Amino acid sequence: MMGPSVVLRISFLLVCLLLQIGMLWGQQGNRDVYVVYMGAVPADSSGNILKESHLQLLASVLQRGQHAEKTLIRSYRHGFSGFAARLSKEEALAIGRKAGVVSVFVDPIYQLHTTRSWDFLQQTMVETDPNPDSDPASSTQASDTIIGILDTGIWPESESFSDEGMGAIPSRWNGTCMKGTDFNASNCNKKLIGARYYKDDGAAATPVGRATSDSPRDELGHGTHTASTAGGNAVVQASYYGLAAGTAKGGSTAARIAMYRVCTFNGCSGSAILAGFDDAIADGVDLLSLSLGASAYFRPDFDEDPIAIGAFHAVAKGITVVCSAGNDGPDAGTVVNAAPWILTVAATTIDRRFESDIVLGGSNKAVSGEAINFSNLEKSPVYPLIYGGSAKSNSSSSDVESASRCELGALDGSKIKGKIVLCKHFHNDSPKMSKIEGLNNSGAVGAILIDDLGVAVATAYVSFPATEVSSQAAEEILTYINSTKNPVATILPTITVTKYKPAPMVAYFSSRGPSPQTSNILKPDIAAPGVNILAAWIPSDSSEVPQGQKSSAFKLVSGTSMACPHVSGIAATIKAWNPTWSPAAIRSAIMTTATQTNNDEASLTTDSGSTATPYDYGAGEVSPTSALQPGLVYEVGTEDYLQFLCNYGYQSSEIKLITTIPDGFECPENSSKDLISNLNYPSITISSLMGNGRKIVDRTVTNVGAEEETTYVASIQSPPGIDVKVTPSKLQFTKNIKKLSYQVIFSAVNSSTKGDLLGSITWSDGTCKVRSPLVVSSN
Incomplete structure (x- = not known):
């Protein structure tokens, strides 16, 4: 038997050991992957030298006994400088204070x-x-x-x-x-x-x-x-x-x-x-x-x-x-x-549309649906049809609204077995596939989801007979269910419909x-x-293979x-x-050759039918052939992006770390986010034109089209309530003059003009049309 002194000594040693293990866990366990970004690769650095400097920087913040080589995960040394390493929060903060470090952040998962x-x-x-x-x-x-x-x-x-x-x-x-x-x-x-x-x-x-x-x-x-x-x-x-x-x-x-x-x-x-x-x-x-x-x-x-x-x-x-x-x-x-x-x-x-229609009993009326399924149901409407809200489970936690959405556990399996079930579906519901799996497991033979938001995107249900309809189409199905003693229907397998309009x-x-x-x-x-x-x-x-395929x-x-x-x-x-x-x-x-019209020769819309705006589609729908011959282009160089960073709010000292810049570069004292509108971008956006305010925006275009003399003339579609002038309104290019600049002057007509206002400027030489969308937010 051990004496009290021996027990105390062992207890003391155990405490010390646990403390050491705790300290080691603090050093090794509570560590995340951090990215250390150090900007441009120095002109006089090779890849090996850069990696060595990364290891030295890493070693300077690690505690004794930790090895930089084991902590380092990746070293970036070709296009830019930096590394990824497993660090504690304190080490990450310490490394962020080191000279030459632009930023340190936890490795995000995109x-x-x-x-x-x-x-x-x-x-x-x-x-x-x-x-x-x-x-x-x-x-x-x-x-x-x-x-x-x-x-x-x-x-x-x-x-x-x-x-x-x-x-x-x-x-x-x-x-x-x-x-x-x-x-x-x-x-x-x-x-x-x-x-x-x-x-x-x-x-x-x-x-x-x-x-x-x-x-x-x-x-x-x-x-x-x-x-x-x-x-x-x-x-x-x-x-x-x-x-x-x-x-x-x-x-x-x-x-x-x-x-x-x-x-x-x-x-x-x-x-x-x-x-x-x-x-x-x-x-x-x-x-x-x-x-x-x-x-x-x-x-x-x-x-x-x-x-x-x-x-x-x-x-x-x-x-x-x-x-x-x-x-x-x-x-x-x-x-x-x-x-x-x-x-x-x-x-x-x-x-192109992937059509999977519903055929209702009685009149054999077909209701248009969209989804991808390889339905093996009979083509004739012989399957009982029920609305989810009528198949509510007797569970105390179930309610009619949940049942109408066919949420898991909300339906009585005995009421839907062997039937096609009509369900509502909303943006924040359980995923569609979860609902379909639940219906399938409960013995339903098919499903019709009412989904106004996603109906234009054909969901792949593959082997299970399911389709989706709009609320308008669903009204016809509900009317049939409510007016018929024994409603029946079927769901047809998907067919491909081309030349669908609008698109x-x-x-x-x-x-x-x-x-x-x-x-x-x-x-x-x-x-x-x-x-x-x-x-x-x-x-x-x-995961999505039809039976037998x-x-x-x-x-x-x-x-x-x-x-x-x-x-x-x-x-x-x-x-x-x-x-x-x-x-x-x-x-x-x-961007400048994009189109803003659909195959109905009307303005682009969203799939819900509302008129689309540049916030939805930018300059418009891409046009592969026209983009090969744009006529004029808007050039933006690295120095322009540096000016953007100044206007965005970065300091000169930070920008000098990010990239190799000309000697003497400093952010202008008047840098502000309002000046970002002057970046030589193919679109023009002004986020805050106040009251009866006035804003001047500069742009420069480069002729990449005609080799000889050519003249481009501006046409303006002014945003409502905004007066837009382009000066000069003509740009004359010659064999030796390939770059020309112009200004766009925006003036609010009156102080009552509010909201996001849309327009465009199009330069044309009779062959090429170079269009820039205008977006003006007036407060």
């Missing part, structure tokens, strides 16, 4: 920009074209353009990425094809010329049953979809189980593709996104396409936003960066990726302006197809994720035709 709820499965479009080789995107001229894509990876065996008939890889390409799980260098070819991946080193846990591989191979489908939309080959006889049949192709079929897998099942970590930017800049891409971003409800400032940071340095190197606007619409002020050096894309519908329409999910960050710059910039887009998919996905090589998906690569492909074609054009010139060509 999301892919498919539709906002998970019941819209990840998709993108490579649209049907009856003559796939008739456009500039397939010319040999485009074959040297390299599109870099930051996404979920790629399925290299897809026919969309075949290199048949392609020439040698451009000699300027510096990238690599990383070996990984089920992926070798041989998976790359003359089409897919590069593939990288970044290990998921963040704190987020991988979902149960999901193993995130260390490989460029796509496990989600999203990256394969966006890559084939931007630069996929023309693939004939493509379809989604017979729907949307035709030739699937990308926006620039001759372009090369480089994939940077920055996203996993956990999302897209900011540190991986920055690593993708850093490598892509060094690899030699011409353009970067990102169908991902922050939520509208988590909006970091530019110096703490990995996409804004990476895009800034990419654009400074001449790389165009195209990003999705987000899927938090239709609420105003939800647009993300709103930095002025980013080309921001909203989503619209196309002239395009702005999709309900597409995020809207104005941007809370950049209210004096119009965002989004442009709109493109993003609803039910057909593009390549991964054959390993068995194999996985489809193509899939229909919706989201601004799908709109973004449409514009990326168009931008790649413009770059191929004009190799010396800057990212700003390419953006300008796309």
